[in-house]
Amino acid sequence: MIIEVTGDDRGVVVRDTDDLKRLHVEYRAPATASQRTLTDSHLCAGVDDNGANIYADVLRQVAGSASEPAWHRNFDAMLGYAEGKGWYDPQTRIIAVHVVTNADVAH
Secondary structure: OEEEEOOOOOOEEEEOOOOOOOOEEEEOOOHHHHHHHHHHOOOEEEEEOOEEEEEHHHHHHHHOOOOOHHHHHHHHHHHHHHHHHOOEEOOOOEEEEOEEOOOOOOO
16 A cells, blocks of 8 residues: 655545555655645654654545455554554554655656
C-alpha cells in the first residue's frame, strides 16, 4: 500500500490497497510542500525528514473495504508485523512509515 502525496489538487491518495506486504509514503512533489500537504491530511499524526506517523484507523477506513473481511484480516496481520518491528504502537494506533521522495520513485 502506498500513500502518495501528489503535487496537484488530489493531495493525498492511497493506492495499491491490496498490497499489504509494503507500506510507505511517496512524495510526488517537493519534500517541503509534500510534508505540509501530508501534515494537513486526516491520515497524518506527524511528519519529519525521516518519515511519517500515520493513523492506522484512518488508513484502514480510506483504504479498506468493509465488505471484504479478508482484507481487514490482512491489514491486522500487517499491523502485527509492524508492531513486531517497532513501527506500530497499538496504544496510539499510529504506524511509523518511511518516506520515498520523488527522486527515489521509479517512473
